[in-house]
Amino acid sequence: MSAVLATAGLFALAAALFLLPLIPAIVELHLKRDAQALNVIQQYAGDIRHFSFGFRSYASDLLVPLERCVASGDTATGILPHGDRYLLLGRADTTQLLAPGTAGRTCDFVVAAGTELMLPDGITFAKELYASRLLTGGENCTYRAILGDDAVRLGQGSKVIRWAHAAKSIHAEQDCDLYGRISSEVEIGLQAGCLFQRLHAPRIVFGPPPAQKDSAGASPPDQPAEPISSFIAARRRFVDADLEIPAREIVEGSIVTRGGLRIGAGAQILGSVKSNHHLAVDSGAFVAGSLISATTMHIGPDCQIGGPVIAEYEILIESGSRCGTFDRPTTVSAPVIAVEEGVVAFGTIWARHEGHALAKQ
Amino acid sequence: MVYFLFAIVAVISLYTARHYWFTLNRLFGFQRHPYIDTDTADWPQVTILVAAHNEEKVISHILAALMGVNYPPEKMLVVPVNDRSTDKTREIIDRFCQDHPGRIRPFHRTGGKGGKAAALKDAMELVATEVILIFDADYIPGTGLIKQLVAPFFDPEVGGVMGRVVPLNVGTNLLTRLLDLERSGGYQVDQQARMNLRLVPQHGGTVAGVRLSALREIGGWNDNSLTEDTDLTYRLLLHGWKTVYQNRSECYEEVPETWQVRVKQIMRWAKGHNQALANYGLHLLFGKHRATLRERIDGFLLLGVYIMAPLTLLGWLLALGVFYEGYAPLHGVIALLSITAYSAVGNFAAFFEIAAAARLDYTRQRICLLPFLILGFGVSIFSVSRAFVSQLMAPLTGAQFHWDKTERFRTTP
Numbered sequence: 001m002s003a004v005l006a007t008a009g010l011f012a013l014a015a016a017l018f019l020l021p022l023i024p025a026i027v028e029l030h031l032k033r034d035a036q037a038l039n040v041i042q043q044y045a046g047d048i049r050h051f052s053f054g055f056r057s058y059a060s061d062l063l064v065p066l067e068r069c070v071a072s073g074d075t076a077t078g079i080l081p082h083g084d085r086y087l088l089l090g091r092a093d094t095t096q097l098l099a100p101g102t103a104g105r106t107c108d109f110v111v112a113a114g115t116e117l118m119l120p121d122g123i124t125f126a127k128e129l130y131a132s133r134l135l136t137g138g139e140n141c142t143y144r145a146i147l148g149d150d151a152v153r154l155g156q157g158s159k160v161i162r163w164a165h166a167a168k169s170i171h172a173e174q175d176c177d178l179y180g181r182i183s184s185e186v187e188i189g190l191q192a193g194c195l196f197q198r199l200h201a202p203r204i205v206f207g208p209p210p211a212q213k214d215s216a217g218a219s220p221p222d223q224p225a226e227p228i229s230s231f232i233a234a235r236r237r238f239v240d241a242d243l244e245i246p247a248r249e250i251v252e253g254s255i256v257t258r259g260g261l262r263i264g265a266g267a268q269i270l271g272s273v274k275s276n277h278h279l280a281v282d283s284g285a286f287v288a289g290s291l292i293s294a295t296t297m298h299i300g301p302d303c304q305i306g307g308p309v310i311a312e313y314e315i316l317i318e319s320g321s322r323c324g325t326f327d328r329p330t331t332v333s334a335p336v337i338a339v340e341e342g343v344v345a346f347g348t349i350w351a352r353h354e355g356h357a358l359a360k361q
Numbered sequence: 362m363v364y365f366l367f368a369i370v371a372v373i374s375l376y377t378a379r380h381y382w383f384t385l386n387r388l389f390g391f392q393r394h395p396y397i398d399t400d401t402a403d404w405p406q407v408t409i410l411v412a413a414h415n416e417e418k419v420i421s422h423i424l425a426a427l428m429g430v431n432y433p434p435e436k437m438l439v440v441p442v443n444d445r446s447t448d449k450t451r452e453i454i455d456r457f458c459q460d461h462p463g464r465i466r467p468f469h470r471t472g473g474k475g476g477k478a479a480a481l482k483d484a485m486e487l488v489a490t491e492v493i494l495i496f497d498a499d500y501i502p503g504t505g506l507i508k509q510l511v512a513p514f515f516d517p518e519v520g521g522v523m524g525r526v527v528p529l530n531v532g533t534n535l536l537t538r539l540l541d542l543e544r545s546g547g548y549q550v551d552q553q554a555r556m557n558l559r560l561v562p563q564h565g566g567t568v569a570g571v572r573l574s575a576l577r578e579i580g581g582w583n584d585n586s587l588t589e590d591t592d593l594t595y596r597l598l599l600h601g602w603k604t605v606y607q608n609r610s611e612c613y614e615e616v617p618e619t620w621q622v623r624v625k626q627i628m629r630w631a632k633g634h635n636q637a638l639a640n641y642g643l644h645l646l647f648g649k650h651r652a653t654l655r656e657r658i659d660g661f662l663l664l665g666v667y668i669m670a671p672l673t674l675l676g677w678l679l680a681l682g683v684f685y686e687g688y689a690p691l692h693g694v695i696a697l698l699s700i701t702a703y704s705a706v707g708n709f710a711a712f713f714e715i716a717a718a719a720r721l722d723y724t725r726q727r728i729c730l731l732p733f734l735i736l737g738f739g740v741s742i743f744s745v746s747r748a749f750v751s752q753l754m755a756p757l758t759g760a761q762f763h764w765d766k767t768e769r770f771r772t773t774p
């Protein structure tokens with residue numbers, strides 16, 4: 001091999017090695033296989049009812065035949081445009097939920113019920129369930145998703161895998177596992193032992209329904225007559241260490257602590273509160289604004305919080321406490337939330353990992 | 362000369378380690394999104410400032426988008442800050458005002474000092490709400506964005522909020538595709554990692570918010586700054602206010618489509634950043650204020666990112682000099698510098714940060730363009746260095762800082 005050829009070969013090899021990593025780049029630049037803007041869904045606003053709206057639209061073709069079934073007292077089956085089989089119940093007859101020859105107790109239909117429906121125990125609904133009237137679930141049932149135009153009652157030990165939405169109330173008996181989104185236009189009630197993730201309703205009640213006087217949110221004895229906005233542009237007090245607010249003290253303005261914070265029993269904060277460590281609120285305390293912790297939070301019994309309640313790790317709320325009011329709903333948010341019986345929240349409770357409804361200690 | 366080179370390599374290595382730390386945190390660490398789940402609240406009154414200087418191509422898009430958000434209309438006032446526009450911006454804004462009575466109150470500015478900060482400063486006479494959101498005119502907010510940006514202000518420690526910027530005109534040409542990669546690395550990894558690690562997320566001055574009482578406490582907008590966002594970030598920090606980053610609060614923007622516009626943009630950013638370094642750097646590190654130790658260190662490193670470009674160039678020159686002097690072997694300092702330099706230049710998110718961001722965004726094919734980033738890197742390093750030199754020379758040449766508006770490319774539908 002001549003020296004010239006060897007040199008040329010060497011250069012060609014070097015050029016090839018240099019260009020090699022550029023080949024996929026040139027191909028992508030030319031073909032534009034992934035040249036779209038990152039998908040930011042402009043119209044998606046995080047509405048908890050997003051999937052229930054979607055299902056209502058998907059199943060809208062079923063409503064007219066369902067009305068016919070109700071009028072005639074019949075049942076009907078068919079196939080939806082996307083290939084799902086459906087079952088229309090024009091009478092309270094649950095014998096057809098389990099198709100003949102189906103192994104186990106799994107219902108593979110999209111079910112639409114036009115009358116009040118009481119489900120047997122232990123059925124797994126692999127597809128969505130729509131009920132235009134009161135739906136009473138059996139014990140230990142598993143639902144993929146439920147859309148109710150009336151109230152929905154879930155039996156003990158039931159599971160909701162994706163979402164449930166009711167135009168009226170949703171009540172879950174003990175030990176239900178409510179994954180995903182649970183929403184109601186009126187009220188959600190959870191008994192002890194339930195697990196949850198995201199709840200949204202004008203009123204969310206843990207345990208037995210409270211007395212009527214509490215229905216719009218309790219007020220501490222000395223709460224100002226005029227309602228205070230939960231967003232308060234107040235003067236803030238910054239504390240670089242731990243802070244303890246004495247019992248029954250009234251603090252005007254917001255508080256930010258670099259350390260932990262304890263709000264004494266019956267104290268009133270007419271502003272918002274932020275602690276960069278553990279935040280403890282003793283019994284009967286009142287916070288007009290938001291309550292924020294960079295770590296964990298413990299809200300004692302009979303407290304009233306006006307604004308959002310946010311902790312970055314964990315929140316425990318004891319019996320008798322109220323978050324938000326009917327007129328000023330709010331959000332309780334943390335990766336882990338534990339709520340005792342007797343707590344009422346107005347708005348949203350969002351446990352990103354897991355929420356627990358606890359029996360009163 | 363060798364010791365100076367060692368010092369440069371040490372600084373570059375520090376930035377490289379920082380990039381690795383951020384990337385690993387983003388891939389494997391605890392992700393902080395404390396306010397994003399706040400979807401129900403007694404929402405406060407909010408003023409949305411839309412900075413607009415000759416924005417006839419884009420202003421109608423953002424105003425239409427803002428009229429469609431899910432924030433309570435009675436609690437939201439949009440103030441287009443029409444800064445001495447000479448095109449049809451004013452007419453378009455006024456037409457929107459007529460179509461949406463009571464929801465838009467324009468601020469038409471016909472004179473005064475140039476620049477966004479000066480315009481925002483003047484527009485403050487129309488602001489009476491505690492929460493202020495700021496958008497540049499080329500942005501297109503989605504339906505739920507306003508609530509997401511307002512939610513962090515329920516935390517009384519938060520003075521500023523920043524959302525994620527997502528390029529819309531990605532597929533236009535090589536530059537827009539490279540900028541898309543850079544943005545994803547910068548926001549998806551860099552900003553979110555700083556949020557996760559409780560460091561210093563940077564206020565971007567658009568898709569952003571500021572608390573009025575915090576702004577008043579720090580003395581308002583600094584109209585002498587070329588990057589009012591960086592300036593704001595550090596003044597908030599020094600006064601004990603947090604800036605938080607919301608990675609899931611995404612908003613489309615238009616990125617430059619020509620290299621000339623890109624060079625101007627990055628030079629302005631570099632000068633503004635260096636200005637902030639000169640103003641706040643030492644005080645941030647050693648002064649008496651409320652920033653934590655980790656905020657002091659990260660904040661200082663963040664201020665220094667645009668110094669890294671000239672420093673890297675200097676390092677290259679020194680490495681060559683050292684090599685020809687025969688002091689250092691090729692496999693030593695030079696090799697280390699050549700590897701680390703590619704991941705330590707200001708405003709150029711490190712290669713592995715971008716790769717991690719592409720993975721986190723579930724965008725697969727665009728990662729193939731990674732080798733072309735060397736091109737963007739080359740342009741950045743020389744542009745930023747040029748900006749640095751011109752800043753150094755300014756006292757001698759008498760050059761004044763001036764605001765270069767970023768040109769728009771969108772065609773009005």
